[in-house]
Amino acid sequence: MTESGLLEQILERLGRAEPDGEIIGADEAGQWPDGALASLIKAEVLRPAQPARVIECDGCERNCFMPVIVRTAEDGRVARAFISCDKPDVNAGRIGVEMSRLDQWQLTGETLAGAVARLLGFNKPPQQNGTGNHWTLGLLADKESKGAVTLSVENGASLAVAGQSIPLAQVLTLGESGLKADKDALLRVVDGDTQEPASGVGSQAWRKQKAKAAAQAKHGKPGGSHDKQEQMRAAWAGGKYDSRDRCAEEECAALGMSFSAARKALRNTPEPKRA
Numbered sequence: 001m002t003e004s005g006l007l008e009q010i011l012e013r014l015g016r017a018e019p020d021g022e023i024i025g026a027d028e029a030g031q032w033p034d035g036a037l038a039s040l041i042k043a044e045v046l047r048p049a050q051p052a053r054v055i056e057c058d059g060c061e062r063n064c065f066m067p068v069i070v071r072t073a074e075d076g077r078v079a080r081a082f083i084s085c086d087k088p089d090v091n092a093g094r095i096g097v098e099m100s101r102l103d104q105w106q107l108t109g110e111t112l113a114g115a116v117a118r119l120l121g122f123n124k125p126p127q128q129n130g131t132g133n134h135w136t137l138g139l140l141a142d143k144e145s146k147g148a149v150t151l152s153v154e155n156g157a158s159l160a161v162a163g164q165s166i167p168l169a170q171v172l173t174l175g176e177s178g179l180k181a182d183k184d185a186l187l188r189v190v191d192g193d194t195q196e197p198a199s200g201v202g203s204q205a206w207r208k209q210k211a212k213a214a215a216q217a218k219h220g221k222p223g224g225s226h227d228k229q230e231q232m233r234a235a236w237a238g239g240k241y242d243s244r245d246r247c248a249e250e251e252c253a254a255l256g257m258s259f260s261a262a263r264k265a266l267r268n269t270p271e272p273k274r275a
Helices: 003-015 036-042 109-119 183-190 204-220 225-237 244-255 259-265
Strands: 022-025 046-048 054-056 065-067 069-071 080-084 094-097 104-107 134-141 146-153 157-161 164-167 172-175 178-181
Touching: 003 022, 003 104, 003 109, 003 157, 003 172, 036 046, 036 104, 036 172, 036 178, 104 109, 109 134, 109 146, 109 178, 134 183, 146 183, 157 183, 164 183, 225 244, 225 259, 244 259
Parallel strands: none
Antiparallel strands: 022 104, 046 104, 054 065, 069 080, 080 094, 134 146, 146 157, 157 164, 172 178
16 A cells, blocks of 8 residues: 555545544554655544553454453563453463554544644634634735635545635545645645646646546546445445454455455444344
8 A cells, every 4th residue: 555545445434433533453454555654643633542451462363353361560560461262162262362463543634724724824723614624724815816715524525725625635645745735735726726736738747636636536447446445345344244353354355355444344344223
């Protein structure tokens, strides 16, 4: 997964999350590109959450999700965690768990709004508009024009300025230098010039803009990765399967997905209604 793909994925997840946002676990973050987790924590997009109480057990090939027992540090002993296997046919007993695997971080509309506001150079904290998932980040001004910038986190994340809506993924970039915001892209909207970057057609910024738009179109079209993820979630929501593992295992081949990609699409999905 690339940094841009990761950024699009977590923004998409936040857009359909509950009001308390998304929880990112250490196991998931461990699959991200190097430095991505540190960059998102530094930008305060992610904030620490309570340690995980349930994780995916790696004691055997079943990879069951199991509760974790934690023994706190005492009498000179370091804190330790383990899983007690209750599957008689496996008989794995006690399986040690590294404490770092329990680390979790929270992503919410509030943390995202604060991070984007800071990246755009706004000094005041964002103001939530009522009880909805909308925040006014600040006033973006150029020499001749100005416009309020609003973040919306519904069915994705987008910025509204000068009467236009822009997917947030087109404004943010995540790379070796951390999380950055393209303020110039918003200024071009305020100025009424959204056709190309100020550096002109053929420039590095122009090529990046076109490549990102093409990638978004590819992933979003029928049969793309986003479409497959939604079909996998719909299969789970139908209530046919008794576990997310079974759903991912039986549906992934038909959708042309790997098991890991299918299982990841089902993370943090609500329990389906069953008869």
